[in-house]
Amino acid sequence: MNWENALKDYQHFLKLERGLSSNSIQNYSLDVIKLIRFLKEKEIQINPINISSETIQEFIYSVSETLNARSQSRLISGLRSFFNYMVFEDYRPGNPMDLLESPRIGRKLPDTISLKEIDRIIGAIDLSKKEGERNRAIIETLYGCGLRVSELTELKISDLYFEEGFIKVTGKGDKQRFVPISDYTIKLINIYKDEIRIHQDIKPEATDTLFLNRRGNKLTRAMIFTIVRRLTEAAGIRKKISPHTFRHSFATHLLENGADLRAIQQMLGHESITTTEVYVHVDRSHLREVMESFHPRK
Numbered sequence: 001m002n003w004e005n006a007l008k009d010y011q012h013f014l015k016l017e018r019g020l021s022s023n024s025i026q027n028y029s030l031d032v033i034k035l036i037r038f039l040k041e042k043e044i045q046i047n048p049i050n051i052s053s054e055t056i057q058e059f060i061y062s063v064s065e066t067l068n069a070r071s072q073s074r075l076i077s078g079l080r081s082f083f084n085y086m087v088f089e090d091y092r093p094g095n096p097m098d099l100l101e102s103p104r105i106g107r108k109l110p111d112t113i114s115l116k117e118i119d120r121i122i123g124a125i126d127l128s129k130k131e132g133e134r135n136r137a138i139i140e141t142l143y144g145c146g147l148r149v150s151e152l153t154e155l156k157i158s159d160l161y162f163e164e165g166f167i168k169v170t171g172k173g174d175k176q177r178f179v180p181i182s183d184y185t186i187k188l189i190n191i192y193k194d195e196i197r198i199h200q201d202i203k204p205e206a207t208d209t210l211f212l213n214r215r216g217n218k219l220t221r222a223m224i225f226t227i228v229r230r231l232t233e234a235a236g237i238r239k240k241i242s243p244h245t246f247r248h249s250f251a252t253h254l255l256e257n258g259a260d261l262r263a264i265q266q267m268l269g270h271e272s273i274t275t276t277e278v279y280v281h282v283d284r285s286h287l288r289e290v291m292e293s294f295h296p297r298k
Helices: 003-016 022-041 051-064 069-088 114-123 130-145 149-153 183-198 219-232 243-256 261-268 274-282 286-296
Strands: 166-170 176-180
Touching: 003 069, 022 051, 022 069, 022 261, 022 286, 051 069, 051 261, 069 183, 114 130, 114 219, 130 149, 130 166, 130 219, 130 243, 149 219, 176 286, 219 243, 243 261
Parallel strands: none
Antiparallel strands: 166 176
16 A cells, blocks of 8 residues: 555545544645655655554654644644554554653643724724625624634534524534624624625625625635734734634633633534533633632631
């Protein structure tokens, strides 16, 4: 078995057996592709069945100067997953990654912004332009519902259950969940949908897609990042803010105001509560306030 066939089979496995999204499959594939490129550059004639731990260690060492500890750990994790698949399919007797340790990294706390900064970003939107109402609805939906970028771009009109106060969100692995939506966010989406979007020439494949670009097609992830970056600059905020920052801020602000961690987990679509628990560490002062407010021995 050569590398190209092994990678193609692995991608099918990730899609069909594990139900991963296209973005996740691409990320896992890139880790293997980096190893393949290294082998070609070094003219090392070896296939995925008989590659040794020593060869992989040599590869990891070669990229260690250009990758930080977190990126190295992610690369090692991705390769470990690939070779676990090879073992699972009986192509190999063991995983060559088993003897390799990932570099120790601290848990990175998510970046957040304050409500005032969010208001400044929204205030920087030029509502006189056609895309103004759309961009305002996008920012409010990112923050008001805590969506991932891909969840926002895939949001459909048929997913809007405004009478019930919810939207249906399709997350990682095509898992669906219902997320509550505020009356204010509903109002802004309706303004965009009923006053702006309705006048666009919409592509047949995007008739049910909520947020559209100027050509009447689905917005890309890159475009959402561009919108956020430009609005942040226009607002005079020097922080590095991405669409995901609004998701982090959504969770952090809920927690700071007393929301239950399990409820936040369900709204974010986290499979494990440990993923949601990272927000507990964002503002430790909140934990002190909770103890002083609710402990019987306060």
